[in-house]
Amino acid sequence: MLEAILLSAKLALLSTVLLVFIATFIYLVLPKQGILQNLVNTVMMLPLVLPPTVIGFYLLLFLSPQGPLASWQLAFTFEGLVIGSVIYSLPFVYQPIRNSIMAIENSHYELAAIMGAGPLDRFFSVTLPLAKNGFIAAAILGFAHTLGEFGVILMIGGNIPGETQVLSVLLYELVEVGDYASAHELSALLLLSSFCLLLLMSRFSESWFAKESANPTFKGGRN
Amino acid sequence: MREVGVSTSGLALKIDCEINAKLKLIIDETLPAQGLCAIYGESGAGKTSLLRAIAGLNIYSEAYISFKGELWQDGARFKQTHKRNLAYVMQEANLLPHLTAKQNILFALKRRNQRDQKSTCANADFQKVIELMGVEGCLDRYPVQLSGGEKQRIALARALLTKPDLLLLDEPLSALDDNRKAELLPYIELIKSELQSCILYVTHSKRELAKLADRVLMVEQGRYTLSEDIYSSLFPRNTALAKEVVFAAKVAAKESQWGMQVLDIAGRQIRLKDSGEKIGSIVNLCISAKDVSLSLERPERSSILNLLPATVIALQEMPDDFSVDILLDVSGQQLWASISRFSVQQMSLELGLNLWVQIKAAAIVA
Numbered sequence: 207m208l209e210a211i212l213l214s215a216k217l218a219l220l221s222t223v224l225l226v227f228i229a230t231f232i233y234l235v236l237p238k239q240g241i242l243q244n245l246v247n248t249v250m251m252l253p254l255v256l257p258p259t260v261i262g263f264y265l266l267l268f269l270s271p272q273g274p275l276a277s278w279q280l281a282f283t284f285e286g287l288v289i290g291s292v293i294y295s296l297p298f299v300y301q302p303i304r305n306s307i308m309a310i311e312n313s314h315y316e317l318a319a320i321m322g323a324g325p326l327d328r329f330f331s332v333t334l335p336l337a338k339n340g341f342i343a344a345a346i347l348g349f350a351h352t353l354g355e356f357g358v359i360l361m362i363g364g365n366i367p368g369e370t371q372v373l374s375v376l377l378y379e380l381v382e383v384g385d386y387a388s389a390h391e392l393s394a395l396l397l398l399s400s401f402c403l404l405l406l407m408s409r410f411s412e413s414w415f416a417k418e419s420a421n422p423t424f425k426g427g428r429n
Numbered sequence: 430m431r432e433v434g435v436s437t438s439g440l441a442l443k444i445d446c447e448i449n450a451k452l453k454l455i456i457d458e459t460l461p462a463q464g465l466c467a468i469y470g471e472s473g474a475g476k477t478s479l480l481r482a483i484a485g486l487n488i489y490s491e492a493y494i495s496f497k498g499e500l501w502q503d504g505a506r507f508k509q510t511h512k513r514n515l516a517y518v519m520q521e522a523n524l525l526p527h528l529t530a531k532q533n534i535l536f537a538l539k540r541r542n543q544r545d546q547k548s549t550c551a552n553a554d555f556q557k558v559i560e561l562m563g564v565e566g567c568l569d570r571y572p573v574q575l576s577g578g579e580k581q582r583i584a585l586a587r588a589l590l591t592k593p594d595l596l597l598l599d600e601p602l603s604a605l606d607d608n609r610k611a612e613l614l615p616y617i618e619l620i621k622s623e624l625q626s627c628i629l630y631v632t633h634s635k636r637e638l639a640k641l642a643d644r645v646l647m648v649e650q651g652r653y654t655l656s657e658d659i660y661s662s663l664f665p666r667n668t669a670l671a672k673e674v675v676f677a678a679k680v681a682a683k684e685s686q687w688g689m690q691v692l693d694i695a696g697r698q699i700r701l702k703d704s705g706e707k708i709g710s711i712v713n714l715c716i717s718a719k720d721v722s723l724s725l726e727r728p729e730r731s732s733i734l735n736l737l738p739a740t741v742i743a744l745q746e747m748p749d750d751f752s753v754d755i756l757l758d759v760s761g762q763q764l765w766a767s768i769s770r771f772s773v774q775q776m777s778l779e780l781g782l783n784l785w786v787q788i789k790a791a792a793i794v795a
Contacts, residue, residue: 313522316486319510320517321587322540327511331536335527 207388209368210376211395217284217372218352221291222299225348226341228292229300233307234329253294262361265290269362282364287372290358299348302411306340307333339410346410350403354396438462440483440595440627443493448478448651454489456653458646462497462594465621465628467638467659470648476631479653480597483629484517485510496595496627512544516593518601523584524572530579531568534587541591555590561619562586578609582616589620596620596628603633617641639675639715639794675794676714676762680706695760699735704793714791718754718767724785725776735788739764741780744773753778757786 232250237243253261267273269281269289280286310333318328334341356374363370365379373396380389439462445455454475460466468476481487483494485501485508494501496515501508516537524533534555559565562582567575575583581601588596598617602610618641621628629646632638638645638659645659678692683703690703692712706712727736742763743756753773755766766786776784 314525316510317523317525318536319486320484320515321537321591322511322544323536324509324511327540332525 207376207392210371210373213284213368213371214353214373217287217291218349220288221295221352222345222349224288224292225295225299226303226345229296229303229344230341232300233304250300251297254297258294258355258357259361261294262290262358265293265358265362281362282366282370284363284369287359287363287370290362291352291355294355294358295348295351298351299344302340302344302347303337306337306343309340310336343407343410346403346407350400350407353403354400438497440497440629441493441495442479442483442653444479444482444489444491446489446491448475448489452478453651454478454482455651456646458653458655460627460629460644460646460655462627463625464643465630465641466655467642467645468629468631468648468653469633469635469638469645472633474648475651476648477599478651479648480517480599480629480631483595484515484597485513511540513595514545514593515595515597516588516591517597517599518581518584518588519599520601521577521580521604523587524575524580526572529569529571530564530575530583533572533583534590537587537591541593558586558589561623562589562616577604578613581605581613585613585616585620589623592624592626594626596624596626598628598630600631600633602637614640636715636792636794639713674716674718674764676716676759676764676791678712678714680708680710680712683708694737694762697737697760699737699788699791701735701791701793706793712793715794716764716788716791718765720788720790721757721764721766722787722789723755723766723768723772723776723778724787727785728787731787733787733789735791737786737788739784739786741778741782741784744778744780746770759786 232246236246265286266281268275269278269286270276271281273281280289314332314336315328318332323331354374356378359370359372359375360378363372363375365371365375371379373392377389377392377396380386380392440460442456442458442460445453445457447453452473452475456479468479470476478487482489482492483501488502488507490504493503495503496513499508500506501513524530525536528536559568562585564579564582564586567579567583572580581604585601588598601617602613605613614637617630617637621641630638630641642659644655644657646653646655676694678694678699680690681693681698682691683689684691684700685703687700688703689700690706692699692701692714701714722733723739737759739757739759741755742758745754745756747754747767751769752767753770755768755773755778757764757766764786772778778784
């Protein structure tokens, strides 16, 4: 069981790091209006409504020995799981990042430009600090969602201990073989960790600065 | 103080475009590279649009902007805001919310020094400006923990420290109440004397303007005209609606026991509150029509000290059916008095009549 826990944690951590970079990159390069933006946004929302098995099925087709990406040899490997997780959890990371960046007032960027900051400088000195909570919330949500995924992993990863057997897949197997005691432990662990992650996220999903301006003493006055 | 003529090395502005269906922005002037130029006009006349165009925040296609021989915009050729050597203090929201006041100042200072490849600003310099602006106690606070006046002073301190060649001030005092405004006005004067730069200052207040400006850009319906003679632009003598005039006087003596000074106007003397001008200097008095009253005989034992002989040179009935504005000649200078029609009738005022004016209040503006 420990092997599965570590594998799940590794998968979730790696996917989260990739997702934050990919989501930020997509937001930055995507035009802010027009048909292309609508199309890409819609495609990225698909994992929210599609059964995970559908995504898993298409991924399997692409990655299988007969598929176009067969040479990468990713089917039934940990790397294949990472690709599947990134695609499946993308909307959960993209949306909070997009919302928090969009909430930044244009006047802050103008101010930074007046103070001599160029576009890249503005990203690091204005966008990142002001959207910080959005990024944290996105990372937590992406991590929790990857921990909990099942369908995609079963389709493209199978059930290989130490390689693709993550917590949710192990739980399925334990129930199949009738080991209810272990299944209870594992379920309780997943339930508790998900609850804690969501609780942590709610601390960041509201803007720190919104709270700050509503109640100036929130942070204890001057630091 | 006021240079005559235009220098080609200053700020050249040539813009002719439509901001929206109702408003145009038309200007073709070159401002000298030094001195404070006020921008004066109605709200919604396009003053902020002009400053934003100069800063490169609004991009108009039909625009030519150059500063000190450096091209900032020529149609589509465009130098980005962060590469322009300027500072811009707006009405409010001049600080980044996630940085403390000090970090906000250093943000600009660091980038300016990098760009100009200067060493960082000397610590002594920093301390001096912080003290000048009276913001020592605010440095470690975040903008939400600062008052409106403190935020503006931090922004002004930043503008001073970065020593820009061009400083844009868009009503930096407008978000403040009158007391705060009066408190901060000396700081603007300080910036003017500390920085040998070109300063554009948007204001609605004639008094602020008369106190600070070397020249004025008057804007009407988005159309700008530059005038080097601010007094005749601001206080046109030929319209009855101009309730304020500027009156030249010479400081003749001080009466420190009363806190007053004696001013000389063509051989006649008036007394005003001593506000520190040097004996022998020429000051401009801003006198409102409502602060001038008339008397046919020289009044004795009045609390109003300032009596001058005058001649009526015009009477203009005001559209309110109640008051009449009287234009008077006082030893060659003109003065308006606003009195009621009833008084005009009682005193039988007519052209050429000699009488006494009593000046109830006057502000020294420069």
